[in-house]
Amino acid sequence: MTSLFFVLALTLLALLGTPLFAVILAVAMAGFWTVGVDLSVIAIELYRLADTPALVALPLFTFAGYLLGESQTSRRLVRLTRALLGWMPGGLAVVAFVTCAFFTAFTGASGVTIVALGALLYPALKQAGFGEQFSMGLVTTSGSLGLLLPPSLPLILYGIIAQQLNVGRDLAIGDLFLAGILPGCLMIVLLSGWSVWVNRRHPIPLVPLSRKEAWAAVRAAIWEIPLPLFLLGGIYGGFFAISEAAAVTALYVLCVEVLIYREIQLRQLPGIMRESMIMVGGILLILGVSLASTNFLIDAQIPMQLFAFIQAHVSGKIVFLILLNLLLLLLGAILDIFSAIVIMVPLILPVAVSYGVDPVHLGIIFLANMQIGYVTPPVGMNLFIASYRFKTPVTTVYRATVPFMLVLLVAVVIITYWPALSLVLIGR
Amino acid sequence: MGPMRSWLRRALSLLQRVEDAALVGLLMVMIGLAVAQILLRNLFEGGLVWGDMLVRTLVLWLGLLGAMVATRQNQHIRIDIIARFLPERVQRAADTLVSVFTGAICAAAAWFSLQFVASEREFGGVAFAGVPVWLCEAIIPFAFAVIALRFLILAALNLTRTIKPGP
Numbered sequence: 001m002t003s004l005f006f007v008l009a010l011t012l013l014a015l016l017g018t019p020l021f022a023v024i025l026a027v028a029m030a031g032f033w034t035v036g037v038d039l040s041v042i043a044i045e046l047y048r049l050a051d052t053p054a055l056v057a058l059p060l061f062t063f064a065g066y067l068l069g070e071s072q073t074s075r076r077l078v079r080l081t082r083a084l085l086g087w088m089p090g091g092l093a094v095v096a097f098v099t100c101a102f103f104t105a106f107t108g109a110s111g112v113t114i115v116a117l118g119a120l121l122y123p124a125l126k127q128a129g130f131g132e133q134f135s136m137g138l139v140t141t142s143g144s145l146g147l148l149l150p151p152s153l154p155l156i157l158y159g160i161i162a163q164q165l166n167v168g169r170d171l172a173i174g175d176l177f178l179a180g181i182l183p184g185c186l187m188i189v190l191l192s193g194w195s196v197w198v199n200r201r202h203p204i205p206l207v208p209l210s211r212k213e214a215w216a217a218v219r220a221a222i223w224e225i226p227l228p229l230f231l232l233g234g235i236y237g238g239f240f241a242i243s244e245a246a247a248v249t250a251l252y253v254l255c256v257e258v259l260i261y262r263e264i265q266l267r268q269l270p271g272i273m274r275e276s277m278i279m280v281g282g283i284l285l286i287l288g289v290s291l292a293s294t295n296f297l298i299d300a301q302i303p304m305q306l307f308a309f310i311q312a313h314v315s316g317k318i319v320f321l322i323l324l325n326l327l328l329l330l331l332g333a334i335l336d337i338f339s340a341i342v343i344m345v346p347l348i349l350p351v352a353v354s355y356g357v358d359p360v361h362l363g364i365i366f367l368a369n370m371q372i373g374y375v376t377p378p379v380g381m382n383l384f385i386a387s388y389r390f391k392t393p394v395t396t397v398y399r400a401t402v403p404f405m406l407v408l409l410v411a412v413v414i415i416t417y418w419p420a421l422s423l424v425l426i427g428r
Numbered sequence: 429m430g431p432m433r434s435w436l437r438r439a440l441s442l443l444q445r446v447e448d449a450a451l452v453g454l455l456m457v458m459i460g461l462a463v464a465q466i467l468l469r470n471l472f473e474g475g476l477v478w479g480d481m482l483v484r485t486l487v488l489w490l491g492l493l494g495a496m497v498a499t500r501q502n503q504h505i506r507i508d509i510i511a512r513f514l515p516e517r518v519q520r521a522a523d524t525l526v527s528v529f530t531g532a533i534c535a536a537a538a539w540f541s542l543q544f545v546a547s548e549r550e551f552g553g554v555a556f557a558g559v560p561v562w563l564c565e566a567i568i569p570f571a572f573a574v575i576a577l578r579f580l581i582l583a584a585l586n587l588t589r590t591i592k593p594g595p
Contacts, residue, residue, distance in 0.1 A: 015510045017526055025537060043565060046488075239470070243462070277490055277493065
């Protein structure tokens with residue numbers, strides 16, 4: 001009775017806008033208190049943040065992403081992609097998807113993409129002859145495209161949490177990076193295909209491939225082009241670990257944007273560092289307290305009970321996956337991606353593994369579903385950012401985005417029920 | 429109330445400057461040290477024995493400092509579906525309740541982690557290069573205390589505004 005009241009009160013507080021870390025902390029403290037564990041265990045659990053080597057990547061990649069978001073990288077990236085891909089059917093629409101996916105992979109889907117790239121692409125798309133509603137929907141959807149591509153922060157966070165759980169199968173973050181590439185490309189291809197089909201009646205004039213413009217665009221972005229190459233090359237060539245790759249990326253981006261392009265003044269740096277570390281702090285605090293609550297849940301055998309319950313009611317992998325999709329779509333619409341990973345992965349992963357789902361595949365399924373959550377009406381984050389950024393009523397954004405959301409849903413179904421798409425690159 | 433308030437304001441602005449400086453300094457140290465470790469390992473097949481441990485401790489410190497700073501402008505990750513649609517007066521009351529609750533939880537966390545750090549100090553133990561473990565952990569109670577303080581101040585401000593609606 002008391003515990004039911006407690007759960008209801010906490011749920012209400014969470015819905016009223018209590019920071020999620022406080023809600024999780026309350027669960028952990030109440031839980032440990034009822035089983036008579038000294039509450040100073042909270043500090044022990046938080047200190048585990050200093051005991052997780054891969055976590056070093058989080059602040060470093062976040063900082064690098066903020067630097068890229070603050071400089072003119074978005075402009076150069078659009079120009080480059082347009083010069084190289086603008087001749088393809090679908091033209092600028094394809095350019096927009098590819099650019100946003102790259103940018104989001106590096107900056108994290110925190111709205112930076114819509115703010116930085118959307119402002120360039122939305123007018124450009126309309127100018128190129130795409131409808132206003134179509135352009136709006138495209139830009140809104142693209143804000144979270146690229147979550148599955150390395151080195152996206154949610155992929156890293158999923159890997160870190162999955163490693164802590166010890167489910168019996170090894171799981172390297174490098175494997176997750178590889179596994180996300182084909183599903184991420186699938187989303188881009190489906191969205192591009194759909195864009196071409198929608199605009200088949202009024203074909204958009206294409207930009208012919210100009211060798212001169214392509215060369216100029218390459219020259220302009222020459223310092224940023226090596227970034228994905230040496231990141232992936234460094235990791236898979238065995239030169240450095242993920243956390244080291246993050247350090248090199250941060251230092252490289254810092255030097256390029258501040259010293260070579262000089263688009264970020266030295267006096268701007270403290271502010272950028274602070275903003276990026278606010279994001280890191282928000283994520284790490286939730287991660288830290290949920291290490292505590294997860295430990296309590298495992299002590300109390302909640303995952304075991306959950307598993308027994310699910311196994312009694314759900315037969316077979318396919319039914320499980322369908323329910324998983326529904327649950328994640330719902331969660332993605334309510335929770336932000338980082339909290340969702342931190343809270344749900346410890347509960348879902350052991351169950352999924354026992355149904356024969358590969359932990360790497362589960363990570364891709366998880367993030368692909370969450371990505372749709374960003375554009376799910378009525379509360380998807382991208383919808384509000386786009387509404388705010390383009391000064392459009394949010395209901396208009398809903399209507400514009402729904403078709404794209406349905407295309408992404410098709411992609412998620414393919415990703416979920418065709419494991420090989422995720423696993424073929426890592427040979428599982 | 430007057431002198432007390434100005435004293436508090438000065439203390440908070442000093443804290444802000446210290447936080448900002450610490451964030452920038454620690455992040456620079458972290459990048460530099462991490463890159464130095466790669467160079468040392470690949471070029472000289474060596475590396476600082478305590479380097480990795482320090483970098484990992486910096487993650488904890490940066491994270492908690494970032495969380496402290498996030499509290500300044502109430503930028504913590506939250507669910508805001510309902511708050512979006514509440515009338516302003518109700519929303520402010522809800523905000524006050526939420527701040528009091530968060531402040532209390534963090535105060536409790538600060539208290540219990542302080543006890544942990546104190547016992548670690550008694551126990552001794554070295555994390556790396558002569559730095560005691562308790563010092564590395566000291567940021568935990570400190571961060572929770574600052575976060576608790578900020579939420580309680582926020583609640584108090586909200587409350588005074590709700591009781592006598594200002595201009």
